[in-house]
Amino acid sequence: MAGKLRVLAIASGGGHWIELMRVRPAFDGHEVAWVSMFDNYASEVPGDRYYVVPDASRFDKLKMLAVFRKALGILWRERPDAIVTTGSFPMLAFLLIGRLMGAKTLWIDSIAQAEEMSSSGKLAKKIAHKTVCQWPEVAQAEGLECWGAVL
């Protein structure tokens, strides 16, 4: 291992967070801080810093603005070397600002996207350093790699 990193591991509430929890062993040996949408998830990551952001759809500019402001504060404080997310849309704010601040960014498209890449994932292709899918067919259609699945 090249060295201990500051990793920001982030996901929306519900399935996206469950997916992130399943990727968790990959962060062993690094300093991890977490972002999701519900206060009670903090108990899943005892001892680590955990932040909450509001949910925001693609169509809600005001809420997305709130996410951007929150993301800016969190990234300013955490200064992550790497950001890893399993989606969804609001997490793009972290990839965008984080990348501008120098972090390496990874988007793992959700396993729930079994037929077509998520619209957020298609945006992530333009923002993240690396974007991957969990279904080979979906990856192929997007010209991306499949890195295996959370299952």
Added chain:
Amino acid sequence: MLGGGAVIFASVGSMLPFERFVRAVDDWAGANPGQDVYIQIGDTEYEPRHAPFTRMMPMTEYRERLKSCDLFVAHVGMGSIMQALQLKKQMLMLPRLHRLGEHTTDHQLHTAARFGHIKGILIVDDVPALQREMSHLLAEPLETGEGISNSASPELIGHVQDFLAGVRPRH
């Protein structure tokens, strides 16, 4: 018809309302007063009249309820599927439909196509089938598979580790 006191845990997940589902489960609870039904309704507007419910419970309580139920009834969310597989729980699921405004896309139908054949999962098309199968699966439970571990495939874990190994710490 059924033995009383079976425990049913129903959940719409945590992110979006699912009116059709909550009404269906609640109506079933009304018609089967001897059964112990509990529903996590999220942001669903309709409040159950027959079954106790909560909007959202802490993860720890969610896992406890999932672990101790006889039947898990849910939307076709990957979070729900993975958690129930982990606990080897039989699950009955109704997909959210885009045309009814229940989700932003029809990806739950795609998930249903991919996971519907897995041991321990039964996915139905509509409310009558859901209610029929709730009764049926209490009487004749599905056989469940050997379950899944609590982490992603070694392939995915390895790739993410490699990705991180290529990142240079900046402090």
